[in-house]
Amino acid sequence: MRNVLTIIRRELGATFTSPVAYVFLVIFLALSGFFTFMIGGFFLRNEADLSSFFFWFPWLFILLVPAVGMRQWAEERRQGTLELLFTMPVSIPEAVLGKFLAGWIFLGIALVLTCPIVFTVCYLGSPDPGPIATGYTGCFLLAGAYLAISGMTSAFTRNQIVSFITSTVLCLLLVLIGFPPVTNLLLKWGAPAWTLDLSADLSVFYHFTGMQRGVFDLRDIVYFLSLTAFALFVTGSVLKNRRA
Amino acid sequence: MIEASNVRKNFGARTVVGGVSFSVGKGEVLGFLGPNGAGKSTTMRMITGFLPLSAGKITIGGYDIEENPVEAKQLFGYLPENAPAYQDMTVAGFLDFSASIRRLSGKKKADAIARAVKLCHLENVLQQTIDTLSKGYRHRVGFAQAILHDPPVLILDEPTDGLDPNQKHEMRELIREMSRTKAIIVSTHILEEVEAICTRVIIIDRGKLVFNGTPRELQEKAPYGHRLRLTVCASDDAPVRAMLEKLPQVRKAELLGKQEKTVSLAVYPAGSEKDFVSAVKKALDEHKWEFCELYLEHGRLDEVFRSLTTSDAVEGKEGAA
Numbered sequence: 248m249r250n251v252l253t254i255i256r257r258e259l260g261a262t263f264t265s266p267v268a269y270v271f272l273v274i275f276l277a278l279s280g281f282f283t284f285m286i287g288g289f290f291l292r293n294e295a296d297l298s299s300f301f302f303w304f305p306w307l308f309i310l311l312v313p314a315v316g317m318r319q320w321a322e323e324r325r326q327g328t329l330e331l332l333f334t335m336p337v338s339i340p341e342a343v344l345g346k347f348l349a350g351w352i353f354l355g356i357a358l359v360l361t362c363p364i365v366f367t368v369c370y371l372g373s374p375d376p377g378p379i380a381t382g383y384t385g386c387f388l389l390a391g392a393y394l395a396i397s398g399m400t401s402a403f404t405r406n407q408i409v410s411f412i413t414s415t416v417l418c419l420l421l422v423l424i425g426f427p428p429v430t431n432l433l434l435k436w437g438a439p440a441w442t443l444d445l446s447a448d449l450s451v452f453y454h455f456t457g458m459q460r461g462v463f464d465l466r467d468i469v470y471f472l473s474l475t476a477f478a479l480f481v482t483g484s485v486l487k488n489r490r491a
Numbered sequence: 492m493i494e495a496s497n498v499r500k501n502f503g504a505r506t507v508v509g510g511v512s513f514s515v516g517k518g519e520v521l522g523f524l525g526p527n528g529a530g531k532s533t534t535m536r537m538i539t540g541f542l543p544l545s546a547g548k549i550t551i552g553g554y555d556i557e558e559n560p561v562e563a564k565q566l567f568g569y570l571p572e573n574a575p576a577y578q579d580m581t582v583a584g585f586l587d588f589s590a591s592i593r594r595l596s597g598k599k600k601a602d603a604i605a606r607a608v609k610l611c612h613l614e615n616v617l618q619q620t621i622d623t624l625s626k627g628y629r630h631r632v633g634f635a636q637a638i639l640h641d642p643p644v645l646i647l648d649e650p651t652d653g654l655d656p657n658q659k660h661e662m663r664e665l666i667r668e669m670s671r672t673k674a675i676i677v678s679t680h681i682l683e684e685v686e687a688i689c690t691r692v693i694i695i696d697r698g699k700l701v702f703n704g705t706p707r708e709l710q711e712k713a714p715y716g717h718r719l720r721l722t723v724c725a726s727d728d729a730p731v732r733a734m735l736e737k738l739p740q741v742r743k744a745e746l747l748g749k750q751e752k753t754v755s756l757a758v759y760p761a762g763s764e765k766d767f768v769s770a771v772k773k774a775l776d777e778h779k780w781e782f783c784e785l786y787l788e789h790g791r792l793d794e795v796f797r798s799l800t801t802s803d804a805v806e807g808k809e810g811a812a
Contacts, residue, residue, distance in 0.1 A: 336593060
């Protein structure tokens with residue numbers, strides 16, 4: 248456990264000493280504001296809630312989270328520090344967990360920095376705190392799942408661009424399989440009902456929508472956590488078998 | 492401290508290391524030699540647990556590197572080839588991380604870092620990020636990281652690569668000093684280094700062990716090992732050679748070159764070299780031959796190296812996937 252903390256500290260230190268972190272934060276905040284106010288029609292809705300804010304996260308994160316996760320292992324491979332790290336007394340699960348948690352904490356910080364939007368709705372009206380809490384929880388869990396997936400693609404390659412594109416596509420797939428226009432299309436093609444249910448169940452979109460509306464369902468949380476755990480497990484196995 | 496038995500590594504169908512065994516004890520400096528692509532780095536990566544073994548067994552201080560990797564890794568310091576380090580960290584930050592991950596904390600950690608910084612002369616660059624350092628400094632940072640926790644085993648992959656002659660000398664002094672209390676493996680293809688620091692040498696070629704012995708034994712394998720170079724003031728070589736070849740200690744005297752008033756000869760000992768030199772000198776004195784040059788040539792390591800190994804041009808590069 249101490250090793251995990253050491254790795255988290257190193258990763259966070261490295262993140263905040265590089266300009267990437269600040270560029271990310273600025274773009275993230277600017278984009279989330281833009282989507283909420285300009286496209287989501289925050290004011291037009293005339294309702295004191297954050298659904299026009301949360302709605303965009305599955306899409307926004309598709310681009311931004313892989314940008315955080317893509318370097319995790321690819322950079323270590325390219326610099327040769329993977330050899331250094333794995334010849335230090337660290338187990339692979341510790342290293343995987345440490346790197347993941349560091350990235351997750353960073354994304355958590357990014358989410359916390361969106362708090363002015365909460366103050367705004369509180370100032371304009373009296374929103375129901377429930378959906379805000381579940382919405383943020385959903386965003387955080389979603390970020391974790393995407394991050395674990397980008398970490399997984401990062402473990403396969405020494406090229407950050409390859410890692411970025413692959414994880415973006417994977418995350419996009421996870422959203423699309425439950426996205427109504429896609430499921431409707433499947434329905435039109437006459438796909439059996441159970442495949443529709445299955446694809447919706449597997450979709451990030453479906454589980455996130457529930458949380459965004461303020462529904463606190465244990466199944467959604469289990470879904471996100473198990474998706475994350477699965478991706479981390481694959482990351483560990485890849486690193487174990489493809490070290491050089 | 493380090494035991495390797497019958498270690499093999501295949502990358503797909505290609506065998507990079509094919510059954511290498513050796514052991515290194517405390518107080519020994521094992522020189523690990525071989526041409527580029529012979530499997531040196533691959534073997535080191537297996538010893539340090541970075542690459543899994545295809546077959547065989549490696550233990551460090553009794554811990555199997557595959558079964559108890561964390562315990563085994565606690566016992567060694569490793570300087571990988573090209574001394575990789577986190578480029579965007581400062582030297583101080585990097586050493587702090589390396590110490591923490593080796594489970595050092597508090598005063599112990601501070602002392603360990605101070606000691607390593609002093610030994611590697613890093614005082615002036617502590618707050619610089621690693622990507623701004625020169626190659627020599629980067630290597631020393633890598634070395635500092637390896638000796639930080641004062642491990643009983645040191646594994647150094649080409650530790651003097653890219654250093655200037657002064658730094659090389661210093662690095663060798665450092666290794667020699669540490670060898671008293673540690674078991675050390677050093678890979679290199681610089682042969683003078685072997686003479687300078689190693690107590691034992693192994694040479695691998697195409698993944699096979701082709702030599703395992705002391706640097707002295709390696710020298711003796713030289714084709715021109717321990718011949719006597721002799722320049723005598725004489726106009727003709729024949730009488731000198733005839734006289735020398737009559738001696739029981741001399742196997743053969745060979746003409747190397749003729750100058751205006753002198754001849755150069757190479758004299759080979761018959762069997763043992765014991766009193767070979769003095770016998771030759773005595774014979775020369777008795778016959779009143781004046782000589783202006785007389786010295787014993789030692790075997791040249793690069794000649795032995797060339798005779799034991801083959802060029803890697805055919806085999807391709809070392810297995811980094």
